[in-house]
Amino acid sequence: MIGKQQFRLLVLPGDGIGPEVMREALRVVEWIGQYAEVEFTIRHALAGGAAIDAYGTPMLDETIEQAMHADAVLFGAVGGPRWEKLGFDLRPELAILRLRRELSLFANLRPVTVFDPLIEASTIKPEVIRNLDLMIVRECMGGLYFGEPRGIETMQDGQMRGFNTETYSTVEIERVARVAFDLARHRRRVVCSVEKANVTESGLVWRQVISKLHERDYADVELRHMYADNCAMQLVRNPKQFDVIVTGNIFGDILSDLASMLTGSLGMLPSATIGVPRGDRFVPAVYEPIHGSAPDIAGRGIANPMAQILSVAMMLRLSFRMEREATLVEQACIAALAAGARTADLAAAGEKALSTWEMGDAVLHQLEETAGKRQLTA
Known part of the structure; x- marks a missing residue:
């Protein structure tokens, strides 16, 4: 050896x-x-x-x-x-x-690639998914899965209440966004940032932090913003519009499973957490x-x-x-x-x-x- x-x-x-x-x-x-x-x-x-x-x-x-x-x-x-x-x-x-x-x-990297031999295995029309190649970058150390406070409690009237906290700081957002922007520089130079800035403060902070980072360090990459519910719809309607998607923990979890069905099976998608x-x-x-x-x-x-x-x-x-x-x-x-x-x-x-x-x-x-x-x- x-x-x-x-x-x-x-x-x-x-x-x-x-x-x-x-x-x-x-x-x-x-x-x-x-x-x-x-x-x-x-x-x-x-x-x-x-x-x-x-x-x-x-x-x-x-x-x-x-x-x-x-x-x-x-x-x-x-x-x-x-x-x-x-x-x-x-x-x-x-x-x-x-x-x-x-x-x-x-940062969890989830490539969504449709291989030509499996085009017919997908439930989506072939012309919609042929040559599809996108990357979902999911933040995976924060957000709803790790935020505090969290727990289950019994209220005075005997009802149970479960609660979790969706929270993101500047540092958490910037580090995963850098991964997405750096990846895009080696692909088609388009990043779509996904959140719910219209109804959540954490989503608004996410959008603001990524916008400032883009303006400061990644002006050579195109940045788009999209609400998570619209992104889910667009992944089925026109998935080839996406190059790199960057999003938080829970949205990344859900959207990547949805995107997996574009490829024909959940059994086809790998991931890397870095x-x-x-x-x-x-x-x-x-x-x-x-x-x-x-x-x-x-x-x-x-x-x-x-x-x-x-x-x-x-x-x-x-x-x-x-x-x-x-x-x-x-x-x-x-x-x-x-x-x-x-x-x-x-x-x-x-x-x-x-x-x-x-x-x-x-x-x-x-x-x-x-x-x-x-x-x-x-």
Whole structure:
């Protein structure tokens, strides 16, 4: 192993279909390691419901420590009905929320790309989504999910009241906006900032801060403002008007799930959660599919692993600066789809649906094919 570049990777498969799709992603990681002659030092740990079952907590302090010393974290999915009665403070989703907070990861990048072979899999007309390529930048350390005060109380008349606080400061807004503007400079130079400035003070502050930052540092990028409800409508009506969307935590959560259906399936969208870069790399960072743990299909071997595999591609690009290999993985996924590979979520009526493992096989086959062609033309 002397002379090989080394990367430390923490793997948290999670719950439900998490371990199933993670297995296929790790097969790709292993292949990339051999192809690029790099060494991935991989550690595994429990998170979410699996950690609750084993340790009584969604995330051990020891696991957080491991994540802090890793170059990247590959995360599966957490949650499920079996843990819903444990109480709000023990919900499995606290695992990913704590990771983001403890590692100071404030920007979640969610690319929405429609691959040509899947145009017919979407419920949207082909002419509306063909060549769609947009990026949603979601702030993920503030807003409604983290704001204080929050809680549940019983009022004097016996009624229960739940409350959360939507709050954003200048620093929180500026740092995620910079990520969006910097990304746009390498794309089509258009940022759409999304909030509800017409009815919320936090939305008004969001708009004012981003406008001032744009005027001061990013005048070369076009800035548009849009209310969140209108943005949801426009994503279905005319999604290609967008280049980079930047928005707060809850709107980013909702809008990215909506946008996922433009691509044909929630099982196709990866994500990266990043903080301040170290040099030209985002270390540490968390990479995960945006889909959930899908407990209704867990253990059946029919889950789509593409989003988890494409999350590996984002990891290679952003944390390891392996652009060639990241592109290779993405091309292999597209080639597998073009060759007719479909899991149940993508298959049309009467079309053969591959198992999770078979879809992984299809991607690995295309990696071998593409790598072989590259060697012949080198």
